[in-house]
Amino acid sequence: MWKKFHRGEVHDSLRDLVPAMARHLLGRAPKPTQLQAGDFWALREINFQVKGGEALGIIGPNGAGKSTMLKLLTKILRPTRGSCSVRGRVGALIEVAAGFHPDLTGMENIYLQGSIMGMRSSEIAKKIDEIVEFAGVGAFIDTPVKRYSSGMHARLGFSVAAHLDPDVLLIDEVLSVGDMAFQEKCIERMKLFKRKGVAIAFVSHNMQAVAELCDTGVFLSGEVLALGPVQEAIGTYVRSASRQVAAPRGAAIDIVKADLLDERMEPAVTVSPGAELTLRVTYCVQKTIMNYQLVFVLYRSTDGLKVYDGNLRSEEIGLDGLAPGETFTVDFRFSVHLVRGQYHVGSYIYHNPTLSQISYLVPAGLFTVQETRTYGGGVADVNLTCGDIVRTPPRSG
Amino acid sequence: MGFGWAIFMPALIIVAGLLIKLAMANVAGKSLHPSDISSLMVKALPWSFFVGAIGFAAGSLLSNIALVTKVYLPREVFPVAATVAQAFDTSISAVVLAIALPFLGVTLSWSLLWVPVLVILLFLFTTGVGLFLSCANLFFRDVKYIVQVLLTFGIFFTPVLFDASMVGPTASGLLMLNPLSPFLEGLRLCVVERHNLLEPLMVAGSHGHVLVWTPWYLAYGLVCSLGGLLASALMFHRLEFVFAEYI
Numbered sequence: 001m002w003k004k005f006h007r008g009e010v011h012d013s014l015r016d017l018v019p020a021m022a023r024h025l026l027g028r029a030p031k032p033t034q035l036q037a038g039d040f041w042a043l044r045e046i047n048f049q050v051k052g053g054e055a056l057g058i059i060g061p062n063g064a065g066k067s068t069m070l071k072l073l074t075k076i077l078r079p080t081r082g083s084c085s086v087r088g089r090v091g092a093l094i095e096v097a098a099g100f101h102p103d104l105t106g107m108e109n110i111y112l113q114g115s116i117m118g119m120r121s122s123e124i125a126k127k128i129d130e131i132v133e134f135a136g137v138g139a140f141i142d143t144p145v146k147r148y149s150s151g152m153h154a155r156l157g158f159s160v161a162a163h164l165d166p167d168v169l170l171i172d173e174v175l176s177v178g179d180m181a182f183q184e185k186c187i188e189r190m191k192l193f194k195r196k197g198v199a200i201a202f203v204s205h206n207m208q209a210v211a212e213l214c215d216t217g218v219f220l221s222g223e224v225l226a227l228g229p230v231q232e233a234i235g236t237y238v239r240s241a242s243r244q245v246a247a248p249r250g251a252a253i254d255i256v257k258a259d260l261l262d263e264r265m266e267p268a269v270t271v272s273p274g275a276e277l278t279l280r281v282t283y284c285v286q287k288t289i290m291n292y293q294l295v296f297v298l299y300r301s302t303d304g305l306k307v308y309d310g311n312l313r314s315e316e317i318g319l320d321g322l323a324p325g326e327t328f329t330v331d332f333r334f335s336v337h338l339v340r341g342q343y344h345v346g347s348y349i350y351h352n353p354t355l356s357q358i359s360y361l362v363p364a365g366l367f368t369v370q371e372t373r374t375y376g377g378g379v380a381d382v383n384l385t386c387g388d389i390v391r392t393p394p395r396s397g
Numbered sequence: 398m399g400f401g402w403a404i405f406m407p408a409l410i411i412v413a414g415l416l417i418k419l420a421m422a423n424v425a426g427k428s429l430h431p432s433d434i435s436s437l438m439v440k441a442l443p444w445s446f447f448v449g450a451i452g453f454a455a456g457s458l459l460s461n462i463a464l465v466t467k468v469y470l471p472r473e474v475f476p477v478a479a480t481v482a483q484a485f486d487t488s489i490s491a492v493v494l495a496i497a498l499p500f501l502g503v504t505l506s507w508s509l510l511w512v513p514v515l516v517i518l519l520f521l522f523t524t525g526v527g528l529f530l531s532c533a534n535l536f537f538r539d540v541k542y543i544v545q546v547l548l549t550f551g552i553f554f555t556p557v558l559f560d561a562s563m564v565g566p567t568a569s570g571l572l573m574l575n576p577l578s579p580f581l582e583g584l585r586l587c588v589v590e591r592h593n594l595l596e597p598l599m600v601a602g603s604h605g606h607v608l609v610w611t612p613w614y615l616a617y618g619l620v621c622s623l624g625g626l627l628a629s630a631l632m633f634h635r636l637e638f639v640f641a642e643y644i
Contacts, residue, residue, distance in 0.1 A: 095468075
């Protein structure tokens, strides 16, 4: 499907309509499926299908068209070209608290929001205790929602939607407001939906949540840039998002290039836990300096978590006071004690006397860890094995 | 004020109308007749319904921006809900009116059977106008100013405070072209004058005979309300898909 939008102002007063109509009558009006000045494709050539029991993660930068896509699916917007269809009862969490009336109490709003989303009032009445319980706003349920905090607002909204019993669930970045415990609860709820055979489309900037919930992922930026298994899509997105940033040339020491290599000294792409990797960084000295550190930082790409931050001191490895023009290469060896996911390393040079970063290259290398041993993911691979087992038979007597 | 609000607006129109009637009676050197008051009341109520419903319906889509852009639901709900809410208010004042009318000399008659017909037609007409204006207001923000002006001065172009026949034969015919006129005049005739709306009615005035009613007025009202509702519902339905984009 395709969707066209217009940048800037559209004529929205009768005064502006008259010239527009005159143009129309003279046959100079452009065809609706073509682009004219100021128009752009918010989405072009999007094709995908999600079946019951599957979850599709939609990721991409701001303005990529993620919300537009969900709005097309909910029929709030209509595609300019092509078509999209959703079979069954749709639960859309575009903005969970959209239907709330500020002057009504939490309880009244549950009924209002529920009916807007297509629940019968008998159905709501049956689930009302569950909804209040899930939202965790029990003490304030008879308070007007205008007095709620934004977190409580979102919790109540999500809670109503979570009890909707849909066939298709469309979720647009609704978890960001809730606290950690609530986010966890929401993810669990969505997993439950998935097990029940609900088709889910999930828009989020929380890559960990996407990776946890979804099977397939689509990386969107006006058009589909990647569509496939969720880790691959996230990987592509992370790679494109973490564009290499390097300090401008002319620092005391430049980072010329960096390669990430595996045990056989070939470029590392996908590795297993326990692998030994080498980050080979080439530096070029511009100015003689003393007392600096070559910093090595390991990040989890999906959420930017700093997994490891260590350094080599110049005086310890004998690199103090090198002459300008000299080039040197350092191998950073490290072992991958990590669970599955996307990771990248960054290389920095830190100058101790001036307390400043004089050069950096991020990401200096990217890699994917693959394993199937852990159940819910995590960060570190602690190499769990089965130790001694002591069994005590039940005492007979 | 609770239910008081429902009566406040029509009551205000009735008091204003009484002052005007009193002034006209004084100028003509006549006294105010109870049927003048009852006909004024019968017409003030539907007029206040129309004004209130249109006022709310026209802005109903814009005042629910959050819902229009974030949730899919049939958007007809907003203008129709505004009209229905106003109809509910009006029904409260209609009860008060029904109690008051017998004291002003209105008695039961077969012609009262026309009241539900006219009320339903008026409701459908108002719904149609509400759908059209809410939609127009979404695309063109200056529509609401036009609506405001029309509703303020519309009372002079609609036979509310006076009867259509009072303005003479030609002007009366023109006045009846206002789609609201057949409903208001019809209600007055069948309630106060006990006139069967399938029969024409002429009265002798100072400038010759004036046609007060013909069944064609009824037909005109029917066409306006059903045709208007159908046309605006179709338009609304066709444009509904782009609401979220243009709002």
